[in-house]
Amino acid sequence: MSSFSATAPSARSKWFAGTLVILYALITMIPLAWIMLTGFKSPADAISYPPKVFFEPTLEGYVNLFTTRTRQTDDFLAANPPQTWYEEIVRQYDMVIAGPSKFGERFLNSVIIGFGSTFLSIFLGTLAAYAFSRFKIPLADDLLFFILSTRMMPPIAVAIPIFLMYRQLGLSDTHLGMILLYTAVNISLAVWLLKGFIDEIPREYEEAALIDGYTRFQAFYKVVLPQAATGIASTAIFCLIFAWNEYAFAVLLTSGTAQTAPPFIPTIIGVGGLDWPAVAAGATIFLLPVMIFTVALRKHLLRGITFGAVRK
Amino acid sequence: MADVKLTNVSKSFGDTAAVHAMDMTIPDGAFVVLLGPTGAGKTTTLRLIAGLETLDQGEISIGGRVVNTETPAQRDIAMVFQQYSLYPHLTVRQNLEFPLKSPILNTPKDEIARKVEEVAEVLQITRKLDNKATELSGGEMQRVSIGRALVREPQVYLMDEPLSSLDAKLRTDLRVELKRIQMTLGATILYVTHDQIEAMTMATHVGVLNDGKLVQFGTPREIYENPNSVYVASRLGQPRINILPADIFGTAPKNAHHIGLRPEHVQQGEGRAARIDRVERLGDHTRLHLHLDGHDIITLADPHAGYTAGNELQIAPRDPLCFDARGDRIY
Ligand SMILES: Nc1ncnc2c1ncn2[C@@H]1O[C@H](COP(=O)(O)OP(=O)(O)OP(=O)(O)O)[C@@H](O)[C@H]1O
Numbered sequence: 251m252s253s254f255s256a257t258a259p260s261a262r263s264k265w266f267a268g269t270l271v272i273l274y275a276l277i278t279m280i281p282l283a284w285i286m287l288t289g290f291k292s293p294a295d296a297i298s299y300p301p302k303v304f305f306e307p308t309l310e311g312y313v314n315l316f317t318t319r320t321r322q323t324d325d326f327l328a329a330n331p332p333q334t335w336y337e338e339i340v341r342q343y344d345m346v347i348a349g350p351s352k353f354g355e356r357f358l359n360s361v362i363i364g365f366g367s368t369f370l371s372i373f374l375g376t377l378a379a380y381a382f383s384r385f386k387i388p389l390a391d392d393l394l395f396f397i398l399s400t401r402m403m404p405p406i407a408v409a410i411p412i413f414l415m416y417r418q419l420g421l422s423d424t425h426l427g428m429i430l431l432y433t434a435v436n437i438s439l440a441v442w443l444l445k446g447f448i449d450e451i452p453r454e455y456e457e458a459a460l461i462d463g464y465t466r467f468q469a470f471y472k473v474v475l476p477q478a479a480t481g482i483a484s485t486a487i488f489c490l491i492f493a494w495n496e497y498a499f500a501v502l503l504t505s506g507t508a509q510t511a512p513p514f515i516p517t518i519i520g521v522g523g524l525d526w527p528a529v530a531a532g533a534t535i536f537l538l539p540v541m542i543f544t545v546a547l548r549k550h551l552l553r554g555i556t557f558g559a560v561r562k
Numbered sequence: 563m564a565d566v567k568l569t570n571v572s573k574s575f576g577d578t579a580a581v582h583a584m585d586m587t588i589p590d591g592a593f594v595v596l597l598g599p600t601g602a603g604k605t606t607t608l609r610l611i612a613g614l615e616t617l618d619q620g621e622i623s624i625g626g627r628v629v630n631t632e633t634p635a636q637r638d639i640a641m642v643f644q645q646y647s648l649y650p651h652l653t654v655r656q657n658l659e660f661p662l663k664s665p666i667l668n669t670p671k672d673e674i675a676r677k678v679e680e681v682a683e684v685l686q687i688t689r690k691l692d693n694k695a696t697e698l699s700g701g702e703m704q705r706v707s708i709g710r711a712l713v714r715e716p717q718v719y720l721m722d723e724p725l726s727s728l729d730a731k732l733r734t735d736l737r738v739e740l741k742r743i744q745m746t747l748g749a750t751i752l753y754v755t756h757d758q759i760e761a762m763t764m765a766t767h768v769g770v771l772n773d774g775k776l777v778q779f780g781t782p783r784e785i786y787e788n789p790n791s792v793y794v795a796s797r798l799g800q801p802r803i804n805i806l807p808a809d810i811f812g813t814a815p816k817n818a819h820h821i822g823l824r825p826e827h828v829q830q831g832e833g834r835a836a837r838i839d840r841v842e843r844l845g846d847h848t849r850l851h852l853h854l855d856g857h858d859i860i861t862l863a864d865p866h867a868g869y870t871a872g873n874e875l876q877i878a879p880r881d882p883l884c885f886d887a888r889g890d891r892i893y
Pocket residue numbers: 575576578579580598599600601602603604605606607644
């Protein structure tokens with residue numbers, strides 16, 4: 251619309267804001283882009299100085315990420331010509347593929363633990379937040395403060411007691427143990443954020459549903475939950491990002507069965523030291539789920555909270 | 563349909579007694595209008611009956627059944643909220659279907675469709691059925707929220723200023739429609755309004771609230787002709803009743819401190835001379851603003867007679883209502 255409006259931003263301020271956003275996006279995206287590029291470099295290109303921006307791309311990093319390799323004698327190599335394109339890549343270094351690496355398993359662990367703890371945090375957090383928002387709970391303020399206070403020290407400060415406790419309980423290096431741990435850390439954030447969102451939903455909606463013949467739980471499920479979707483989506487993203495990226499506890503408490511990707515990726519050793527392209531390839535793949543999750547929930551995040559149907 | 567009985571019902575919020583020791587019987591099939599200034603406790607009364615607030619004391623029964631401990635759903639009532647609260651994530655149609663789909667009613671599909679169409683027709687919102695609830699004007703939202711009550715056939719309808727944001731024509735249409743529904747269904751309706759005409763035309767009974775107390779309950783005619791206090795007399799009637807010192811027209815009636823004169827009870831052509839301040843010609847009738855001994859008096863006049871501001875007019879009281887010093891009616 252070309253007509254004058256008191257609230258719509260002017261073309262100039264729009265242009266200015268747009269430029270700022272693009273600039274900021276570029277700056278934050280440079281490291282990401284660098285990691286993605288490195289994943290397609292050869293080990294030599296990856297550590298060359300000055301750094302190479304233009305290079306011949308190779309899938310070596312990805313092959314190394316997903317496989318374990320052994321060195322073989324020339325006789326063996328001559329007797330067994332490479333069958334596939336990825337064997338050919340490995341042959342450059344006189345190696346053959348010995349089997350799959352542990353990356354797949356570790357990645358799956360990350361998915362189970364990350365999404366599992368996010369689901370549990372949101373599930374418990376929503377119920378608790380609803381109760382805090384709607385019911386008269388004795389000492390509600392103190393309880394809320396107590397819940398928040400668990401966030402006041404860095405979680406790693408309690409690493410030793412948790413380590414000992416988990417060993418006693420047999421939770422060390424288990425999926426359940428890690429899910430519980432990340433849920434415990436995330437739940438305070440979830441309760442606080444969600445309580446804010448649920449407080450914003452007028453009670454009249456539930457009251458109307460109660461009168462329309464629904465029980466409180468049904469009213470919660472049919473009326474409150476859909477309207478809290480925005481809040482739930484953004485809270486879920488925060489929870490997932492924490493659980494997904496958590497490193498310190500993962501190093502401390504997991505080593506095998508339940509090890510997540512973050513402690514695994516830096517241990518990928520290539521020829522003569524850390525295999526940077528493989529590490530970068532691992533990091534790139536590792537970024538994808540959070541990205542997909544965030545993009546999938548984007549609509550809810552951007553929609554904002556509109557409560558247009560109540561007359562105040 | 564059922565009657566509703568409140569016995570000694572009280573509800574306080576902290577220090578405010580929103581409803582205080584209220585006794586009220588709403589007969590089966592009655593259309594009861596609650597009148598009272600803002601903050602008088604009208605909404606709280608409805609919420610208590612609906613079960614959205616718990617009683618501090620007293621008893622509420624619906625259809626002879628004490629419902630104090632029942633949930634809103636068990637009480638089988640429909641309510642139109644003052645803050646009409648449509649479910650914003652649903653369409654208009656889904657909003658109207660919502661009560662019918664409740665586990666308690668569990669209405670068959672074809673019946674739901676029929677009811678929704680029927681109610682949408684009555685409320686003139688058929689064209690908006692597939693709009694999101696947030697894509698409506700205030701008046702449309704209000705009609706949908708009335709519709710959400712009308713799709714059901716509950717024991718009691720509670721309506722909190724349901725027509726307040728509609729234009730004059732729609733308001734008249736719906737007034738007639740609501741009255742028709744009440745008559746044909748024999749529905750029991752408890753209705754809050756600030757609107758004189760709604761109160762006078764729709765009500766079978768009027769309850770006047772003041773500070774959480776029910777100060778008078780009766781037919782609109784009783785309340786109008788026979789109010790038991792200055793307060794009640796001032797709540798009904800447009801223009802308002804003239805409250806004047808008892809001795810303004812000579813000797814005061816016995817014991818009276820004030821007299822109340824409805825505009826139509828100011829007789830012209832004899833008595834004391836009052837000055838005409840202003841003449842309001844409203845078409846079908848004319849209002850005269852008079853001035854007598856420092857008091858303003860409003861009366862009605864023949865629209866064809868020629869009155870001019872500044873002239874004098876002789877007036878005398880006819881059948882005045884007499885009140886004592888506390889404002890209570892004596893005769
Ligand atoms: N939830 C509440 N908490 C505290 N006070 C309340 C609450 N609900 C109502 N009140 C108080 O109770 C009194 C009666 O309120 P109520 O809403 O019943 O008035 P009303 O007659 O409906 O007024 P209006 O015509 O403005 O809607 C008011 O003084 C109000 O401030």
